[in-house]
Amino acid sequence: MTNEPDRISFDDLVSAIEAKLTAAGASSAVAKVLATNCATCERDGTLSHGVFRVAGYLDSLTRGWADGAAEANIDIVGPSYIRIDGRNGFAQPALAEAQPQIDQALSDTGVAVIALRNTHHFSALWPDLESFARDGRVAMGMIASGKLAVVPEGATRPVFSTNPFGFATPVADADPIVFDFSTSSMSHGDLQLLRAEGKEVPVGTGVDATGADTTDPNAILDGGGIRPIGGHKGALLSFMIETLAAGLTGGAFTFEIDAEAPEGAHTFRTGQLFIVIDPERGGNDAYLARVRGFVDMLRDAGMDRQPGDRRYANRAEAAERGIPITDTIRSLFD
Numbered sequence: 001m002t003n004e005p006d007r008i009s010f011d012d013l014v015s016a017i018e019a020k021l022t023a024a025g026a027s028s029a030v031a032k033v034l035a036t037n038c039a040t041c042e043r044d045g046t047l048s049h050g051v052f053r054v055a056g057y058l059d060s061l062t063r064g065w066a067d068g069a070a071e072a073n074i075d076i077v078g079p080s081y082i083r084i085d086g087r088n089g090f091a092q093p094a095l096a097e098a099q100p101q102i103d104q105a106l107s108d109t110g111v112a113v114i115a116l117r118n119t120h121h122f123s124a125l126w127p128d129l130e131s132f133a134r135d136g137r138v139a140m141g142m143i144a145s146g147k148l149a150v151v152p153e154g155a156t157r158p159v160f161s162t163n164p165f166g167f168a169t170p171v172a173d174a175d176p177i178v179f180d181f182s183t184s185s186m187s188h189g190d191l192q193l194l195r196a197e198g199k200e201v202p203v204g205t206g207v208d209a210t211g212a213d214t215t216d217p218n219a220i221l222d223g224g225g226i227r228p229i230g231g232h233k234g235a236l237l238s239f240m241i242e243t244l245a246a247g248l249t250g251g252a253f254t255f256e257i258d259a260e261a262p263e264g265a266h267t268f269r270t271g272q273l274f275i276v277i278d279p280e281r282g283g284n285d286a287y288l289a290r291v292r293g294f295v296d297m298l299r300d301a302g303m304d305r306q307p308g309d310r311r312y313a314n315r316a317e318a319a320e321r322g323i324p325i326t327d328t329i330r331s332l333f334d
């Protein structure tokens with residue numbers, strides 16, 4: 001790869017983020033996982049969860065709110081059921097630590113239910129889900145995000161977080177299909193980015209402190225709230241995600257953690273749930289080919305953009321030219 005002057009290579013970006021995280025107290029193992037995750041989001045265009053998030057990680061580490069050197073406790077509570085206590089560390093390193101136990105459950109039973117608690121998740125789900133799919137697994141994940149930000153119709157205050165849900169499947173002779181979205185009209189991260197740019201948001205995105213529709217991100221973020229996707233249906237998805245990612249895992253519900261977090265905290269100690277399935281155990285030998293046929297039909301019907309297409313295109317461009325250097329990336333070198 002030839003790096004253009006206003007671009008940085010993926011490896012250099014990982015190293016720069018890693019250096020910041022270790023300087024703030026993260027162990028080298030944790031820094032590597034988080035930095036790779038963060039640079040992956042930046043490279044593939046998920047800017048709402050890319051380098052923009054490094055400041056929040058550093059804040060949590062330096063004030064001792066999250067433990068950057070935590071080593072997870074991993075309990076096998078059933079042949080397919082893995083419970084992880086992240087011990088106030090970050091979720092992705094805890095998930096990475098449990099990889100041998102996850103592989104064992106998949107090999108023994110074809111299914112792994114991975115319940116994480118006492119863990120901060122401050123990023124996108126798709127990098128971990130894509131990695132499962134590249135190993136031939138179907139995977140889904142969900143997060144109790146911890147920032148009380150979402151006001152469903154009828155509620156007079158925020159009761160949910162932006163509660164993302166992600167899904168990934170391998171596809172025969174193609175990149176995996178991976179999608180991952182907040183169950184709110186917009187992620188909190190995107191709203192913060194739009195606020196910083198002084199932009200407005202579409203009507204329906206959120207409400208101000210009086211409960212009235214607003215197009216001003218300031219009004220939504222400061223005392224108002226974000227609307228769920230699809231009215232009551234999005235609210236019910238959030239209900240399910242909080243119930244599974246917090247209730248089932250034993251992690252804190254968003255409504256509990258937000259009250260406990262220190263003023264100005266960016267990351268939140270909550271819970272996450274992943275379900276990973278070996279599709280070959282389903283009795284459909286040709287699963288991958290069947291999904292390929294399904295995706296081909298969708299493209300043929302006019303759905304020519306499939307989830308993941310843009311990320312893969314951004315990734316290919318970054319491999320060729322490097323990742324565009326933003327002011328936020330530049331600040332890593334200050």
Ligand SMILES: NC(=O)c1ccc[n+]([C@@H]2O[C@H](COP(=O)([O-])OP(=O)(O)OC[C@H]3O[C@@H](n4cnc5c(N)ncnc54)[C@H](O)[C@@H]3O)[C@@H](O)[C@H]2O)c1
Nearest residue numbers: 121122123124125145162164179180181182187306307308
């Ligand atoms: N850690 C957390 O607590 C937290 C909370 C909220 C969101 N997030 C993350 O924020 C990220 C962005 O969330 P978002 O709600 O802004 O998602 P988004 O709107 O950017 O994208 C949603 C998904 O839809 C796909 N997609 C977008 N347009 C498409 C189209 N026209 N056709 C087909 N597919 C299309 C994308 O590939 C993506 O997978 C996610 O990765 C999510 O995990 C994290």
Ligand SMILES: O=C(O)C[C@H](O)C(=O)O
Nearest residue numbers: 122145147162187188189
């Ligand atoms: O920003 C947060 O606090 C939660 C999440 O990452 C989001 O962008 O919605």
